[in-house]
Amino acid sequence: xxxxxxxxxxxxxxxxxxxxxxxxxxxxxxxxxxxxxxxxxxxxxxxxxxxxxxxxxxxxxxxxxxxxxxxxxxxxxxxxxxxxxxxxxxxxxxxxxxxxxxxxxxxxxxxxxxxxxxxxxxxxxxxxxxxxxxxxxxxxxxxxxxxxxxxxxxxxxxxxxxxxxxxxxxxxxxxxxxxxxxxxxxxxxxxxxxxxxxxxxxxxxxxxxxxxxxxxxxxxxxxxxxxxxxxxxxxxxxxxxxxxxxxxxxxxxxxxxxxxxxxxxxxxxxxxxxxxxxxxxxxxxxxxxxxxxxxxxxxxxxxxxxxxxxxxxxxxxxxxxxxxxxxxxxxxxxxxxxxxxxxxxxxxxxxxxxxxxxxxxxxxxxxxxxxxxxxxxxxxxxxxxxxx
Numbered sequence: 375x376x377x378x379x380x381x382x383x384x385x386x387x388x389x390x391x392x393x394x395x396x397x398x399x400x401x402x403x404x405x406x407x408x409x410x411x412x413x414x415x416x417x418x419x420x421x422x423x424x425x426x427x428x429x430x431x432x433x434x435x436x437x438x439x440x441x442x443x444x445x446x447x448x449x450x451x452x453x454x455x456x457x458x459x460x461x462x463x464x465x466x467x468x469x470x471x472x473x474x475x476x477x478x479x480x481x482x483x484x485x486x487x488x489x490x491x492x493x494x495x496x497x498x499x500x501x502x503x504x505x506x507x508x509x510x511x512x513x514x515x516x517x518x519x520x521x522x523x524x525x526x527x528x529x530x531x532x533x534x535x536x537x538x539x540x541x542x543x544x545x546x547x548x549x550x551x552x553x554x555x556x557x558x559x560x561x562x563x564x565x566x567x568x569x570x571x572x573x574x575x576x577x578x579x580x581x582x583x584x585x586x587x588x589x590x591x592x593x594x595x596x597x598x599x600x601x602x603x604x605x606x607x608x609x610x611x612x613x614x615x616x617x618x619x620x621x622x623x624x625x626x627x628x629x630x631x632x633x634x635x636x637x638x639x640x641x642x643x644x645x646x647x648x649x650x651x652x653x654x655x656x657x658x659x660x661x662x663x664x665x666x667x668x669x670x671x672x673x674x675x676x677x678x679x680x681x682x683x684x685x686x687x688x689x690x691x692x693x694x695x696x697x698x699x700x701x702x703x704x705x706x707x708x709x710x711x712x713x714x715x716x717x718x719x720x721x722x723x724x725x726x727x728x729x730x731x732x733x734x735x736x737x738x739x740x741x742x743x744x745x746x747x748x749x750x751x752x753x754x755x756x757x758x759x760x761x762x
Contacts, residue, residue: 393590394420394562396742397581399569399605400597402430403546404720406553407731408595409561410471411739420589421557422581425566428601429663431727434619434695435546436643436651438634439464439729440486442506442513442538452753453704454509457726459750460733464542467732477552480545480646486634487521488536489528489680495638496534503536513538527631527681543634545645546728564589569598572606574714579606593742597720599698599727600661609713612706613759614722616696618660620669621653624687631681639676642684650687652677656697663694699724701759707734708741708748710756718742719756 396412398405401423409419423430441457468481490496499515506513514537521535522528528535557563568584572594581589596602600616628648635642643651655669670692678685700706700722709718720738723730737748747755 392588393578394418395591396420396593396595397422397579397589397591398595398597398720399572399581400430400595400599400720401425401563401565402432402597402599403549403553403727403731404599404723404734405595405597406550406557407735408597408720408738409557410553411735412742413557413560415739415743417743420562420564420591422564422567422569422583422589424568424598424601427566427568427584428598429695430550431599431695431697432546432550434621434693435728436621436641436653437480437544437546437549437645437728438486438641438643439542439544440538440634440636441726441729442502442511442536442541443486443488443636444726444729451509453726454506454511456733456750456754457729458510460730461540461542463732463736464544464729468544471549471552471556475552475555477548477555478646479549479552481542482544482632483540483542484633485537485539486541486543486636487516487525487528488538488636489521489532489638490534490536491531491638491679492533499534499536506538511538512540525631525633525635527683528635529680529682532680541634543643544728549728569605574606574716577716579716593716593718595718595720595738595742599721599723600696602698602719602721606714606717609710609717610756610759612710612719612721612756613701614698614706615659615700616661617699617724618657618662618694619654619697620665620673620692620694621651621655622670622673622692623690624650624652624684625690626650626684626687630683635677635680637676637680640673640680642677642681649690650684652684658699661696663696665692665694697724698722698727705730705734705754706756706759707738707751707754708756712757712760
């Protein structure tokens with residue numbers, strides 16, 4: 375209550391506040407979802423977003439909520455369990471967010487189809503289905519004909535599909551807009567500001583911005599994706615690096631197909647309003663936003679092998695984004711015991727930032743507010759890289 379009164383007071387006299395309980399560096403889906411969770415616990419929160427200087431990976435994502443199709447080099451069982459937990463939170467999260475913001479985020483819980491054209495691909499899908507069901511998943515193998523009964527637009531060359539019937543999707547851009555709207559008036563959103571450094575003085579962090587202004591907070595969360603660096607003295611630089619992805623959007627007739635289709639070399643995500651998102655390349659270590667024409671052409675060809683109709687769709691947009699990756703493919707969550715008190719990391723979600731946002735926010739909010747480490751993120755703690 376006091377924080378809300380102060381926000382209205384500063385706004386009424388056209389001054390910017392500088393002191394908060396918690397400052398979150400990063401305005402993508404992870405930072406904003408965490409800010410929302412913290413506000414629900416009455417914390418006084420600021421989100422510092424670099425804006426166009428560092429576009430969030432969320433803007434470039436396709437929005438698949440697909441634990442059934444994401445693995446990791448290490449932490450596989452833990453990552454799947456965390457992804458499945460977060461997927462189970464999405465229906466309520468989406469409904470609440472739409473109510474709070476008045477924005478539709480195009481949440482669809484009608485499953486995802488992974489397709490195979492030939493025997494080796496089909497064997498791989500069968501192995502994945504067996505492993506997923508052993509972990510408690512609910513996937514099934516369908517013949518090509520069975521899959522075409524679900525999605526008639528699928529190619530006759532599709533021989534086998536892995537049907538993850540509980541996986542879902544959402545529109546990431548609409549979700550970001552909804553989060554910003556829901557937080558307006560409740561969370562200070564400092565846009566187009568890049569953090570230069572953060573220094574701890576008397577248990578308070580003084581965070582210097584690139585325009586010379588500063589923000590003070592008792593606790594600090596780094597959720598700045600692939601741009602995370604050595605912001606704080608005494609905190610080991612988190613091992614997060616960019617993996618570039620290129621994608622494109624096409625105008626598609628409404629009703630051509632509804633479910634996400636994952637094919638070798640491409641995934642196809644139909645969105646509300648006749649928009650199809652087609653993605654995505656993976657280029658380790660690249661940090662530019664240039665789009666390779668040949669890469670887009672290859673994705674269109676791979677996508678059209680699964681859904682031939684897309685070859686005739688009109689392209690309306692193409693873009694590149696930077697996924698925040700880690701050495702083991704899993705996120706970095708929580709306080710780093712090797713660093714100073716009051717600093718928390720919410721980094722390295724790689725391809726799963728949209729999927730993992732609700733579960734990450736719930737676990738981190740509790741830890742930040744002093745409820746102790748959350749058991750569900752034990753496998754993702756920062757100090758696991760101590761021997762790296």
